[in-house]
Amino acid sequence: MTIYADSFFLDSDLTDTLQNRIKRQVVEGILSGRFLPGERMPSSRALARHLGVSRITVSFAYNDLVADDYLVAQGRSGYFVSLSAPSGIQFEPPGDPVENTMDWSRLLAHRNGATSRIDRPVDWRAYPYPFVYGQTDPKLFDHQNWRLCALQALGRKEFDSLTSDHYERDDPKLVEYVLRHILSRRGISARPEHVLVTLGAQNALWTSAQLLLTQRRAAAVENPCYPGLREILQQTRCRTHVVEVDDHGLPPDAIPEDTDVLFTTASHQCPTNVTMPIWRRHQLLRRAAELGIVIVEDDYEFELSFRRSPSPSLKSLDDMGRVIYIGSFSKSLFPGLRLGYIVAPSAFIQEARALRTAVLRHPPGLIQRTAAYFLSLGHYDAQINRMRKTYQRRRQVMEQAFSDHGLTPVGEEDHGGSSFWMMAPEHVDTERLASRLQLRGVVIEPGRSFFDPKSAPKHFYRLAYSSIPSARIARGVELISEEIGTYGSAIDA
Amino acid sequence: MTIYADSFFLDSDLTDTLQNRIKRQVVEGILSGRFLPGERMPSSRALARHLGVSRITVSFAYNDLVADDYLVAQGRSGYFVSLSAPSGIQFEPPGDPVENTMDWSRLLAHRNGATSRIDRPVDWRAYPYPFVYGQTDPKLFDHQNWRLCALQALGRKEFDSLTSDHYERDDPKLVEYVLRHILSRRGISARPEHVLVTLGAQNALWTSAQLLLTQRRAAAVENPCYPGLREILQQTRCRTHVVEVDDHGLPPDAIPEDTDVLFTTASHQCPTNVTMPIWRRHQLLRRAAELGIVIVEDDYEFELSFRRSPSPSLKSLDDMGRVIYIGSFSKSLFPGLRLGYIVAPSAFIQEARALRTAVLRHPPGLIQRTAAYFLSLGHYDAQINRMRKTYQRRRQVMEQAFSDHGLTPVGEEDHGGSSFWMMAPEHVDTERLASRLQLRGVVIEPGRSFFDPKSAPKHFYRLAYSSIPSARIARGVELISEEIGTYGSAIDA
Numbered sequence: 001m002t003i004y005a006d007s008f009f010l011d012s013d014l015t016d017t018l019q020n021r022i023k024r025q026v027v028e029g030i031l032s033g034r035f036l037p038g039e040r041m042p043s044s045r046a047l048a049r050h051l052g053v054s055r056i057t058v059s060f061a062y063n064d065l066v067a068d069d070y071l072v073a074q075g076r077s078g079y080f081v082s083l084s085a086p087s088g089i090q091f092e093p094p095g096d097p098v099e100n101t102m103d104w105s106r107l108l109a110h111r112n113g114a115t116s117r118i119d120r121p122v123d124w125r126a127y128p129y130p131f132v133y134g135q136t137d138p139k140l141f142d143h144q145n146w147r148l149c150a151l152q153a154l155g156r157k158e159f160d161s162l163t164s165d166h167y168e169r170d171d172p173k174l175v176e177y178v179l180r181h182i183l184s185r186r187g188i189s190a191r192p193e194h195v196l197v198t199l200g201a202q203n204a205l206w207t208s209a210q211l212l213l214t215q216r217r218a219a220a221v222e223n224p225c226y227p228g229l230r231e232i233l234q235q236t237r238c239r240t241h242v243v244e245v246d247d248h249g250l251p252p253d254a255i256p257e258d259t260d261v262l263f264t265t266a267s268h269q270c271p272t273n274v275t276m277p278i279w280r281r282h283q284l285l286r287r288a289a290e291l292g293i294v295i296v297e298d299d300y301e302f303e304l305s306f307r308r309s310p311s312p313s314l315k316s317l318d319d320m321g322r323v324i325y326i327g328s329f330s331k332s333l334f335p336g337l338r339l340g341y342i343v344a345p346s347a348f349i350q351e352a353r354a355l356r357t358a359v360l361r362h363p364p365g366l367i368q369r370t371a372a373y374f375l376s377l378g379h380y381d382a383q384i385n386r387m388r389k390t391y392q393r394r395r396q397v398m399e400q401a402f403s404d405h406g407l408t409p410v411g412e413e414d415h416g417g418s419s420f421w422m423m424a425p426e427h428v429d430t431e432r433l434a435s436r437l438q439l440r441g442v443v444i445e446p447g448r449s450f451f452d453p454k455s456a457p458k459h460f461y462r463l464a465y466s467s468i469p470s471a472r473i474a475r476g477v478e479l480i481s482e483e484i485g486t487y488g489s490a491i492d493a
Numbered sequence: 494m495t496i497y498a499d500s501f502f503l504d505s506d507l508t509d510t511l512q513n514r515i516k517r518q519v520v521e522g523i524l525s526g527r528f529l530p531g532e533r534m535p536s537s538r539a540l541a542r543h544l545g546v547s548r549i550t551v552s553f554a555y556n557d558l559v560a561d562d563y564l565v566a567q568g569r570s571g572y573f574v575s576l577s578a579p580s581g582i583q584f585e586p587p588g589d590p591v592e593n594t595m596d597w598s599r600l601l602a603h604r605n606g607a608t609s610r611i612d613r614p615v616d617w618r619a620y621p622y623p624f625v626y627g628q629t630d631p632k633l634f635d636h637q638n639w640r641l642c643a644l645q646a647l648g649r650k651e652f653d654s655l656t657s658d659h660y661e662r663d664d665p666k667l668v669e670y671v672l673r674h675i676l677s678r679r680g681i682s683a684r685p686e687h688v689l690v691t692l693g694a695q696n697a698l699w700t701s702a703q704l705l706l707t708q709r710r711a712a713a714v715e716n717p718c719y720p721g722l723r724e725i726l727q728q729t730r731c732r733t734h735v736v737e738v739d740d741h742g743l744p745p746d747a748i749p750e751d752t753d754v755l756f757t758t759a760s761h762q763c764p765t766n767v768t769m770p771i772w773r774r775h776q777l778l779r780r781a782a783e784l785g786i787v788i789v790e791d792d793y794e795f796e797l798s799f800r801r802s803p804s805p806s807l808k809s810l811d812d813m814g815r816v817i818y819i820g821s822f823s824k825s826l827f828p829g830l831r832l833g834y835i836v837a838p839s840a841f842i843q844e845a846r847a848l849r850t851a852v853l854r855h856p857p858g859l860i861q862r863t864a865a866y867f868l869s870l871g872h873y874d875a876q877i878n879r880m881r882k883t884y885q886r887r888r889q890v891m892e893q894a895f896s897d898h899g900l901t902p903v904g905e906e907d908h909g910g911s912s913f914w915m916m917a918p919e920h921v922d923t924e925r926l927a928s929r930l931q932l933r934g935v936v937i938e939p940g941r942s943f944f945d946p947k948s949a950p951k952h953f954y955r956l957a958y959s960s961i962p963s964a965r966i967a968r969g970v971e972l973i974s975e976e977i978g979t980y981g982s983a984i985d986a
Contacts, residue, residue: 015650020645020866020870023870023871024869024870026871027870031674031871065871068872069875069878070871086878101814102813102815102838104838104841104844105840107787108704108841109704109705109706109707109710110703110844143652150644150859151640151647154639154640154643157508159634181524199854199857200854202851202852203852203853206852210603211601211603212600212601213602214602217602228851231851294595321595336857336858336859338853338854338855338856345595347598348601351597351601351603351604357724358699359695359696359699360692360831360853361692361693364830366829367859367860376517377513377516377517377520378561381520382561382562385562385577385579
């Protein structure tokens with residue numbers, strides 16, 4: 001039997017090559033049982049004509065399929081579905097599933113509830129004025145070298161590091177780079193046994209909270225703070241104290257006495273961007289020692305200080321082993337990478353590694369090795385350099401636009417980074433403002449989810465410049481200013 | 494000032510190219526402050542001579558470094574360290590860290606304790622007779638196509654799926670393939686909202702246990718069972734019932750009445766390889782319905798049934814939405830990939846996704862997309878086909894060797910798979926046996942860690958054939974038989 005060319009169609013996946021789309025058609029036809037072993041495929045000429053592609057494309061697809069034993073070539077007779085092709089299955093589109101016979105609200109022992117995430121449209125890249133935080137700018141990311149490093153990590157001689165299970169150790173090349181070149185810039189001396197590679201900073205925060213907190217212990221967090229941290233603490237069922245930050249970040253005297261674990265973003269407070277001065281850091285460490293508190297330091301975005309060198313990390317001032325340090329490559333490489341690390345005393349790292357093993361074994365080897373190459377070949381530092389220069393330029397354009405259009409960022413920021421923390425007039429609800437601005441092509445991030453939900457003000461918002469081109473900034477800021485202007489002086493429209 | 498060629502040396506990393514090793518030297522010199530901005534680099538001729546490499550290699554390295562702004566080229570004067578090169582830091586080898594001022598045994602709220610893992614030497618690949626389970630055979634893995642798929646996933650037009658944070662959805666191409674081509678083979682009809690991609694089966698089991706168990710609930714596990722599962726259950730602090738498996742797997746009548754969640758490997762019991770017959774599956778589902786039990790089905794290794802088609806999954810017989818189904822690509826692709834999935838009612842998947850978001854956000858996009866290409870282009874099926882044929886051959890060789898040397902696997906196995914579950918004479922401690930065999934180049938897996946620690950017998954062991962070449966099997970089995978023979982009839986040597 002011959003399979004006719006017109007039983008083929010090209011799917012609409014334009015991101016893929018024609019050759020792959022043809023191969024996929026054949027494979028799906030065989031697997032779904034539409035094409036049976038021994039059947040003759042249409043000639044490459046006929047199929048090429050039918051699909052409107054070149055004959056060579058079809059030939060290449062067929063040859064690949066022969067290599068994988070879906071097809072066999074029989075000289076001048078053409079191509080046939082292989083008799084030993086992967087066996088056919090019948091594909092039925094799924095019917096209505098059974099859902100409601102089980103009472104999941106009772107069966108689920110733990111509910112994670114609604115997560116408070118920062119609002120942002122899924123298709124934010126399509127907006128002309130995306131003041132969106134923490135996503136990668138394709139123009140700044142060194143995609144080509146990343147790809148080369150991945151290729152190297154995928155090499156045949158790296159097979160073992162790519163494919164094997166390694167519970168006990170992380171990629172030694174990655175750990176070595178973190179120790180020698182990253183931690184040393186933060187004033188931290190550490191050894192391999194003090195480092196655990198995690199699935200991003202989120203996973204590092206989660207792991208630390210799991211190990212240190214129970215429902216009988218108390219955590220203290222900055223207010224405002226990173227919303228993901230609040231989710232994590234909810235899961236541990238610990239009590240949570242909320243400490244208001246001031247112009248110098250977290251005030252040590254305000255930390256309640258019964259606190260067991262303190263979470264801080266000392267070098268660059270999230271989201272206000274305030275840097276804690278060195279005198280206060282010493283004060284904080286003294287108070288933590290008095291109260292016997294463990295400090296978890298989330299040192300995010302330190303690579304992006306372009307205004308002056310980053311102040312040394314809290315951990316570098318810690319001579320008691322009290323600080324659990326968390327770093328990440330999400331901001332400097334890209335968030336989808338999911339690669340971060342914890343630096344802590346080895347007793348802590350040992351337990352963290354055991355927990356990680358139970359939860360997920362280890363971060364994929366390919367990702368670790370690719371990052372190790374990217375770092376050690378200097379691409380990472382070159383990229384940071386590029387980002388710093390670009391962000392510095394954009395920041396100046398932002399400041400100019402603020403002054404032109406009468407917007408004011410909150411507080412002084414002497415560090416750099418990638419965003420401004422903004423305050424609208426008190427009667428402006430920035431969640432509504434954000435919705436209205438989206439209609440005009442502007443994406444801003446309302447500030448409410450950063451605050452303790454019990455007393456969250458509504459008139460703060462964040463403007464990031466890591467994803468918006470310089471040339472769009474002025475008009476974007478103008479639109480925000482205009483939209484705020486449409487709110488009556490004291491009436492929330 | 495000129496940097497002299499002899500301040501360079503090539504590190505001993507022979508896995509890397511000469512060009513990269515030269516670049517790394519320069520980058521490290523600049524970052525560590527050994528080479529300062531404005532200093533002149535040795536000429537490519539001088540450096541090539543010093544290192545004993547070709548001049549063109551040095552030139553290529555220099556050109557790459559110029560592109561990344563570590564060096565600048567100044568016509569005939571040569572290369573200089575760029576004035577805007579990433580700034581120097583002083584690298585001090587880490588001194589002795591502070592460790593003992595904090596009482597971590599008190600501060601750590603949760604201890605994960607010693608993990609019971611299957612013993613196997615780290616360098617097992619170097620042993621001539623590795624009867625090691627669940628690791629990838631480089632000869633069977635389609636490395637070249639995996640690499641091509643990764644390259645495609647790393648393409649510029651895939652930038653967004655590679656780099657962005659996606660909390661809410663997994664890679665749609667991957668999910669579609671799992672639904673259409675994998676689950677349909679297991680008799681399962683499901684929709685995208687019923688699937689969550691996880692970091693391997695371990696992460697899927699962990700997530701299910703977290704959502705379903707507390708210290709007030711009871712789990713039941715098969716005995717023997719996968720040791721990682723016991724670790725996971727310890728963390729939830731639930732009560733754990735142990736149910737002895739028989740020749741048909743888990744006997745439903747033996748499940749204690751107060752069980753809330755049952756974990757089973759019905760299609761292919763781990764580690765005994767027994768397949769639960771269809772009549773018992775129905776019996777199991779009836780008993781679970783009577784007692785209101787949720788079943789977690791770990792359907793590992795179903796792709797490797799070569800003796801007959803795999804029996805349909807438990808979930809395919811479940812018309813009440815009672816079964817949480819777990820699949821993985823660890824055995825069929827490779828364990829270091831860390832990619833698995835949960836199939837469950839959407840109410841469950843929603844909570845599982847919220848938990849995953851808090852713990853780790855999402856599995857890296859690159860890994861998901863690479864797997865999606867590998868699957869959809871048919872390489873996965875082709876590879877499974879190859880593995881089945883090879884394993885079937887190896888299994889025959891194993892059986893012949895057992896009969897030649899008087900070893901007996903436990904029970905009948907009509908499924909296929911990649912290992913035998915073995916019983917030595919009762920007075921043989923297989924942990925000692927394993928140590929002694931390692932001295933003779935043979936790696937076996939002692940069985941004790943699979944059993945409930947309270948009553949673990951010592952004379953079982955597992956022999957896998959997924960990583961040992963056929964030609965080595967007979968001699969390996971002979972060595973095992975010889976070594977067992979050296980034990981006195983009733984005296985444990």
